[in-house]
Amino acid sequence: MKELYKLFSENEKNYKLIYNKDYRKRYSQYFTDFDYSKKLVLSVGKDIYKKNNLNILEPAAGTGNLILSLLLNLRNSCVKKVRIDMYEIDANLIPILTSNISKLKDRLKNEIKINFNIINKDFLKQEIKEKYDIILSNPPYKKIRKTEISNNSTYINFFIGQPNIYHLFLIKNLDLLKDDGYCVFLSPKSYFSGKYSEKIRNYIIDNYNIYKIYSFDERKKIFNNEIQQEIIITSFTKRKLNDTIIEYNNNGVYCVKQKNIISEKNKKSIILVPRNKKEFETIKKIEKSFKFNLGDLGFKIKVGQNVIFRAKNKYKLFTVPYKKNKTIPLIRSRHFSKNGLNYSNNIKGKNRYISMENKGVREYAVKNDNYLLFKRLVTKNNKKIFNVIPYFKNFFDSKYISFENNFVYIHKKNFMIEELYGLYFLFNSYLYDLYYRAINSTHGLNIYELESMKFPSINIIREIGNLYLVNNISEEEIYNFINTLIQ
Template sequence: MNRQSFIEPKNDIISLQSAFLRSKSLESRKTLGQFFTGSVVSDYMASLVVKPKSNTVRILDAGAGTGILTASTALHCLGMGCRTVHAVLYELDCEAVVSLEQTLKIVQNKFCKQLGTFTYEICCEDFVLARPDKKENIQPFDISVINPPYFKYSAKDSPYAKAVADLYHGDPNIYASFMAVVMASMKAGGQMVTITPRSFTNGLYFKGFREYLLTESALSLIHIFKHRDKVFNNDDSSVLQENIICYLVKGSNTNTITVRSSDCDISINHADEKQYPVHLIVDSSNNQRLIRIPESACAAVILQKAETFKTTFEDAGYFISTGRVVEHRTRQYITKETRTKNTVPLYRPHNVTPLTATWTGNHRKDVSFSLNEDHDKHMIKNGTYVLLKRFSSKDEKQRLVASVHLAKMHYCEWIGFGNKTNYIGVLGGELSTIEAYGLAAVLNSSFMDKYFRCISGNTQVNATEIRVMKFPSRDQVKEIGEQAQKLMLFETAKIDLIVNPVLGVVDLI
């Protein structure tokens, strides 16, 4: 089938999607968690599918929108020689169903012209709550190419958590529930292609989901996007997470995982590609099963080097905790008065700068914490800690920003760390000044920052990922600290000159 024969129906399908997008406000789409897939991305996702062996290919679309993904997938199947295709499509937004049916009619006509048969059924209901895998007399599916909705829900009171409790436990995002139910609906050897945020690849909230997904299927390919706002037809750039396309096969095994990387949809068909052993991408050394994604060959070398470290952050003897002060719950304690006897410094993200933490009380954002009744449950004993920002801004070059807080900086019994910072110390002991500077230097180094980016794709630094990161030994940290504490001014290049020789990574950065 020539390329021109595909272009004509796809143009009509794209027009239907564009018209629907114009008819819906951005706010109404956000309410439903809708981020619409563009034509280039939908065609690319469909192209990852290999020809099923079934006589009648069954396609499942779990969040159909106006049907562009099913259209791309069905037409791709037709191009591979699949003459009989049946699609089951779920779409909760009843306003989209008219455009969806028009799209499917276009596909149906295309099949007829090629002497094929395309049939479909539309289910205007909530896919996760409907649980098609549990319905009687429904055959499992061969293919599912999906762009699921995106919004968070609570594991305590959301019906979605109850609906997927037999598959996995956790408090993640609705897109993970869509992926889990789709996987449960697939036949052995069934192919699932998804475009989602990268967040499920790490983090405690997605631990149960990762275990389910990686047990039920083989992750064969990951395509990473570096710019979320250039992937979806949503006229919205407020969602900052990186996005990935994943190709998974149910009940299968693989020894390698292909990683592709592109900036946006325009360059999607010219992505950099590399194959890696599964153990490098899926960390099986702990119960988190983090999925690490090196964006380049250089990042892969850094990841491989980090894997040679003999210990992890936690096993080296360090702890990391999130600051105890949640400001919106403790407003009665927080004051701009910074010079009174009954207050102690409260460290916020702006106080955490590379290598040295600074709180003078003179900065416009500096605040104190009043030692009123029950203050102790929000405070920790003043001591020497390393502070690590939990969130980095878009314009910061470093994802990891760490600084040293010395006990002698403030002559007070208690100290306050906000929950937008992490604080680090030694398990069962006191952190020395030298070791604190060593820890801060390691975390601020280019090597560790690039290693962390392989683990996490968003701007949040969670304690869970830090705990299981491969890490230098305490002796190495102290060796680095001996030199780092002499630095009068932070410069990444100077930090790297100290850290890299000790870690044996001089030629990698």
């Protein structure tokens, strides 16, 4: 069947030569690489192949790569007849898609009877009464205005903030699934956590089971690095399941109870994706041993107030040099170092202080106090996922300070030094590194995710801090102590 893969690939390549990147971006077209189309197909439960007839849906068909991989996988099964509905909104793809599937049908005519319908319409706007055994989907990815769906009761109630079009595909796909069918969905992982997709996530948890999750770091093959979030393949079904299968970057497969990868508290839910069985067991121990969220302990998590270009346009905020009682120190990413805050005069660049002459400046400042500072950008290839340092209120002789928007910070009333160091060592530990990797779904720290994590009691946090401040214990010994807390 190599000739079919070659044919489909050449037709896709020719299409890309004719229709440039800007055109394809208009439709959010990211064609599925065959390596990943095969992984989608392998995420369909094998029990569905015991049927003689299958009803199949591809809601964003492209050039038909997913259907090719699926039908070739069906050849040695009990399936002898398939009916396929393929939706494709781009009229320029229809001739290619029709030619590809026609050749596939002819090639398999002695093995599987194939009836296919290609519909050149917007899938989301169609009223579809049919239900499907298998739904394979690599949907478009782009943010849309909430006003675009404000009159559609099917979608509007699922969203808190701005939706992404792939969310709509997911909701509709699940609605069209037979009770014993499988919906396999390639998408960013972001709907597994975060406030904006909370209602979608709760709907999935309440009405469906997750058969398999395949997660991977490589985005380039599918998205040319244009999609910044981590990507996953998820297989959903209404069937009763005992376990969920998890695979990460081809590094082995393991099974877990679905309830053990769902973290819920105070109506907040997150679907965890540990990379391996060892990480899963460790996270399970963390959530069993630690009972508190940061909010329970009096901590608040916020993003830095100062979006530089907006503030600069709105007010004449910046002044050089420093003037006591007339300026506020502006803490920017360039001042962040692994050894702490570096605010020396040797740092290149200006605009390190904010003028207090304008009355509106206070919206960009906070009280000068103790804070735990994080860089918002998450780089999962780094040895540690958290870039975190303690900030002490005696660093500046100033009533106020201002954090650039590239920071996330943790604060509480009467934030004690031992609490500050206790949290610092927890976030720098191996345990919390792998814990957050399993939760995080974007390229930045997410407040919703941080608020959902479990922590030890405030007394234990203080004890960790005092190991460093009072007992003068080495950092390695402190991290060893943290590990003992979940034994």
